[in-house]
Amino acid sequence: MSEPIISFRDAVKEFxxxxxxxxxxxxxxxxxxxxxxxxxxxxxxxxxxxxxxYSGAGKSTLVRLVxxxxxxxxxxxxxxGTDLSGLSEARLxxxxxxxxxxxxxxxxxxxxxxxxxxxxxxEVAGWSKADRDARVAExxxxxxxxxxxxxxxxxxxxxxKQRVGIARALxxxxxxxxxxxxxxxxxxxxxADVLALLQRVNRxxxxxxxxxxxxxxxxxxxxxxxxxxxxxxVVELGDxxxxxxxxxxxxxxxxxxxxxRDRPSPAVLRRLRGRHPGRIVTVRIDEVSGSSAQVMxxxxxxxxxxxxxYGGITEVAERPYGSLTLELVGSDTExxxxxxxxxxxxxxxxxxxxAAPLEDQSDGRRDTTGVGHDxxxxxxxxxxxxxxxxxxxxxxxxxxxLVEGNDR
Ligand SMILES: Nc1ncnc2c1ncn2[C@@H]1O[C@H](COP(=O)(O)OP(=O)(O)OP(=O)(O)O)[C@@H](O)[C@H]1O
Numbered sequence: 001m002s003e004p005i006i007s008f009r010d011a012v013k014e015f016x017x018x019x020x021x022x023x024x025x026x027x028x029x030x031x032x033x034x035x036x037x038x039x040x041x042x043x044x045x046x047x048x049x050x051x052x053x054y055s056g057a058g059k060s061t062l063v064r065l066v067x068x069x070x071x072x073x074x075x076x077x078x079x080x081g082t083d084l085s086g087l088s089e090a091r092l093x094x095x096x097x098x099x100x101x102x103x104x105x106x107x108x109x110x111x112x113x114x115x116x117x118x119x120x121x122x123e124v125a126g127w128s129k130a131d132r133d134a135r136v137a138e139x140x141x142x143x144x145x146x147x148x149x150x151x152x153x154x155x156x157x158x159x160x161k162q163r164v165g166i167a168r169a170l171x172x173x174x175x176x177x178x179x180x181x182x183x184x185x186x187x188x189x190x191x192a193d194v195l196a197l198l199q200r201v202n203r204x205x206x207x208x209x210x211x212x213x214x215x216x217x218x219x220x221x222x223x224x225x226x227x228x229x230x231x232x233x234v235v236e237l238g239d240x241x242x243x244x245x246x247x248x249x250x251x252x253x254x255x256x257x258x259x260x261r262d263r264p265s266p267a268v269l270r271r272l273r274g275r276h277p278g279r280i281v282t283v284r285i286d287e288v289s290g291s292s293a294q295v296m297x298x299x300x301x302x303x304x305x306x307x308x309x310y311g312g313i314t315e316v317a318e319r320p321y322g323s324l325t326l327e328l329v330g331s332d333t334e335x336x337x338x339x340x341x342x343x344x345x346x347x348x349x350x351x352x353x354x355a356a357p358l359e360d361q362s363d364g365r366r367d368t369t370g371v372g373h374d375x376x377x378x379x380x381x382x383x384x385x386x387x388x389x390x391x392x393x394x395x396x397x398x399x400x401x402l403v404e405g406n407d408r
Contacts, residue, residue: 004042005176005208006066010075011039013061013232035061037232038075043225045175048202048209050223050240052216052255057229059212063178066210067099068092080175097125100169100207104181106161108153108168114160115140115149118167125172139167143197159190166197170205177201180212188217195222216259220244220316228252240317245286262312262322264351272309273354278329281339284347285313286321295324298341304330306338325351 013036035058043049051059064070065077068084077084082095108117115136122132140146143163145156153161162182169177179198183191199222202209211218219226219240226243228236228251235249247253257263263282264272272280283295292313299306306326313322328335342348352358 002044002046004078005045005080006041006043006210007078008039008041008062008065008075009078011036011062011065011072011077012074013058013065013070014073034232036065036072039232039234040075041227041234041237043208043210045208046202046206047224048199048211048222050211050213050219050226051229052213052219052226053229054214054251058232059214059229060180061232062229063101063180063210063212066176066178067096067101097172098174099176099178100172100174101178101180102162102165102169102182104184106153106158106165106185108161108164110153113150113152114145114156114164114167117153117164118171121168121171135171136167139170140164142170142200143167157190158186159193162186162190162194163197166194166201170201170207174207176208176210178210178212181214182211183218184213184215191217192221198222216244216255219255220259220314224317228255241287241319241321244316245321260312260314260322262310262314262324264310264325268310269351269357272325272327273351273357276307276309276327277353278305278307278327279335279339279353280309280325280327280351281342282311282323282325282349282351283342284323286346287319291320292324294345295326295342298345299326299328299338302330302334302338302341304328304334304338 012034014032014034016031016033037058039062051062053059061070065072065084066079068087072085079095080098082091084092084095087095109120112120118136118139119132122135127135136149137146140149143166145160145163145167148156148160148164151160153164156164165182166177177198182198183194186194195218198209198211201207202222209222211223213219223240225238226236226240227234228243228249230249230251236243236247236252243252244256247256269280285292285295296306306328308324309327310325311323313320313324315321328338330338339348339350350358
């Protein structure tokens, strides 16, 4: 990893507890809540770093520590070589000048045009009118809304407003851009456009981008590395592909499931078994284990006919990831040999057949990733062990021990 531009060391932020919402968080001092609870984390210069977590996890507080909108209760935050602890407002000013920020609700000045909004930080920084005009034109061009320079925010779409927000955040040449739920108010297509723009900000301008989100899709599409937050703590951290292709924590698995709807729910499985008489198996497709070509080769070698009946392959951090659910048709011996062959190349979940269904090991919880129990660790092969269907369970809706997931 290159030189860190942001470092948290055992960073803690406590707030005095007020109201019932905060009571569910573990109080560290009587009447206090730890929004950030001992975070140690380095964000490298030049990366797109994601902080993902559900509401209340502490994400916003964590980024507010970076631009010193909040100060740590304990531990330290170092930004671009400056330890923010105990700095005066005057000393914080230059640190803040090196950080741009964009928000979910855009926070544009309604009384100013797009150009006027982008010019605002330049006015505050004392730029001349000529320099401001040139810089504003350049920025609006960069974010793709030069034609909207004279429009007021009320006449702009959400995506256009966020482009103005990005241009404004970039105006004074920051080294860091903080994006707090910047796409959460946008539709999927506009989200994709804005994320592509943030990627350009990173690649073309070399700006470190820190993305705060509760959407896996955001991390999946642009982040190099990710921290998963829960109750003020970082519970998983690393390369986005590694974290999401082998999630260790239940919270991470939920995020993966929300983005990759590639694994059949129990209800879908029952229908698949009903429609397809062969053996139903789900195989993981990723860079480390099997590619679909490898999987098909194994089946062809064993003389087994494989039909794709469910699944999807997408990209996480620009690398392939997903799963395919196949119906295997052949003699019992051929199918057993094919299963053994598949196990050798990738993670496999054997769902059995309608006559002899197999349930997965997640017992009471649907494991959507194929890596093991909630809170457990994946087996060496990353495989899901299977056990025979419980006696007395009917193949269609009987007490199978499987809990209904989303019936997709
Ligand atoms: N100024 C504050 N005073 C008291 N408690 C606060 C304050 N700001 C945040 N909290 C509490 O700290 C915890 C973390 O909040 P934070 O906003 O950082 O989470 P988040 O992950 O960003 O969630 P969201 O996406 O809903 O904003 C929450 O329990 C919240 O109620």
